[in-house]
Amino acid sequence: xxxxxxxxxxxxxxxxxxxxxxxxxxxxxxxxxxxxxxxxxxxxxxxxxxxxxxxxxxxxxxxxxxxxxxxxxxxxxxxxxxxxxxxxxxxxxxxxxxxxxxxxxxxxxxxx
Numbered sequence: 001x002x003x004x005x006x007x008x009x010x011x012x013x014x015x016x017x018x019x020x021x022x023x024x025x026x027x028x029x030x031x032x033x034x035x036x037x038x039x040x041x042x043x044x045x046x047x048x049x050x051x052x053x054x055x056x057x058x059x060x061x062x063x064x065x066x067x068x069x070x071x072x073x074x075x076x077x078x079x080x081x082x083x084x085x086x087x088x089x090x091x092x093x094x095x096x097x098x099x100x101x102x103x104x105x106x107x108x109x110x111x112x
Contacts, residue, residue: 032062035107057089
């Protein structure tokens with residue numbers, strides 16, 4: 001989506017100011033915490049998924065690129081599909097024990 005079609009948090013819709021898009025401060029990207037400081041929670045979930053089980057890894061703090069990388073590693077190890085967005089990684093299927101084991105091997109020591 002182009003910059004000219006993004007919604008502004010202050011609700012301003014139109015301005016004759018030539019610096020219309022440059023006058024609002026941008027949010028800074030969140031730094032990714034080291035693996036040992038991440039408090040990840042792994043659980044099974046079936047809500048709004050037609051009864052199908054997914055393994056949900058929640059609580060990731062960091063950039064979207066690092067979240068996507070973690071999601072890709074987990075999906076590859078499990079041999080399953082899924083997604084990574086909004087601080088969560090979804091892996092299709094019941095892989096809770098395997099995911100916890102792999103996360104601890106990769107240095108995520110506070111994983112439950």
